[in-house]
Amino acid sequence: MIFETVVSTVSADGKPHLAPMGVRYRGDDVILMPFKPSATYDNIVGTGHAVLNLTTDVRVFAGCVTGRRDWPLVPAERIPGMRLQAALNHVELRLVEERADEQRPVLRMARVHAARHGDFAGFNRAQAAVIEGAVLVSRLHMLPAEKVREEIAYLQIAIDKTAGPDEHEAWRWLRSAIASHQAAMAVVRDATAIQKQAQKQTPEQKS
Structure with a gap:
């Protein structure tokens, strides 16, 4: 385990x-x-x-x-x-x-x-969701965007139902990191698409 x-x-x-x-x-x-x-x-x-x-x-x-x-x-x-x-x-x-x-x-x-140093009362569902979300964020470079979206959507249920202020704050950090990563990947995809399109143009089109 x-x-x-x-x-x-x-x-x-x-x-x-x-x-x-x-x-x-x-x-x-x-x-x-x-x-x-x-x-x-x-x-x-x-x-x-x-x-x-x-x-x-x-x-x-x-x-x-x-x-x-x-x-x-x-x-x-x-x-x-x-x-x-x-x-x-x-x-x-x-x-x-x-x-x-x-x-x-x-x-x-x-x-x-x-x-x-203190008593452990156990993790609630939102705390477990944040930990799972943190694992996802640490592996954004390895995971397909669609899988990340699916996992986050499922974890969001636990956040909505059981999170306190600390969990909401942590979740906002994770969602922000995911959004920034996805935006950066979109820029890369757009640049790649433009480059491929340029490579397909004939000399006359380029001029």
Whole structure:
């Protein structure tokens, strides 16, 4: 099973970085599979540490995939790193094994310390919809536009029925990112069409 979390890391010079990430639990260890290249991968390999943050503030998920990564952080307790201030729970991790892969290396992380900071009442449907929407936004470059439209239309039902102010704000960020991407793709398609039309013209037509 894959669980959606927010992973915080720091670079070798102490610059923090947040990234939503699906993780697996294997006994007491945590399995991370960051994309390569990525700041998360570089930071973990460079420092040997990461922090797993569990939160119901889905604005963090939506924010990270729409360029809003400046969320309040506090120092980790046992490792050199930072944790999300809004985390209900956090787990401090140490890298113990890397299985190389050109695209997504497998990092086995050992638990160094865990702490609870609040109660988890469970995700409502809107929060789950925002997380799914954030995954879609992170893969806009890989997915057909029609699939994105279908998925967003379905997720919109949960937003309309169960979202609170935070979920509505996060959803607006995601919809805006999708609209911007689709507009950019339309410009590319128009430019391509014009170029193809020009290539089909005879020398007389071009003159």
